Amino acid sequence: MVRQVHTYADLRKQIHDDLRIQHPEWIEANGESxxxxxxxxxxxxxxxxLTQSDADKSDDRPQD
Known part of the structure; x- marks a missing residue:
């Protein structure tokens, strides 16, 4: 099932959850991974x- 991601925080949460679902062997007995x-x-x-790269590119654009 594909979930929509609306914010950066949503993306981080989805990745956090999905990594743990896909790799339960990475989870230690105390719940840490x-x-x-x-x-x-x-x-x-x-x-x-990527964010810095995009900012650098916009700084390089000619000013009107």
């Missing part, structure tokens, strides 16, 4: 890079 945390942290780095 360093592997999922690592994936989520990497995603944030990639998204920040």
């Amino acid at each position: 360093p592997m999922c945390d690592s994936y989520e942290a990497r995603l944030l780095e990639v998204l920040r890079g």
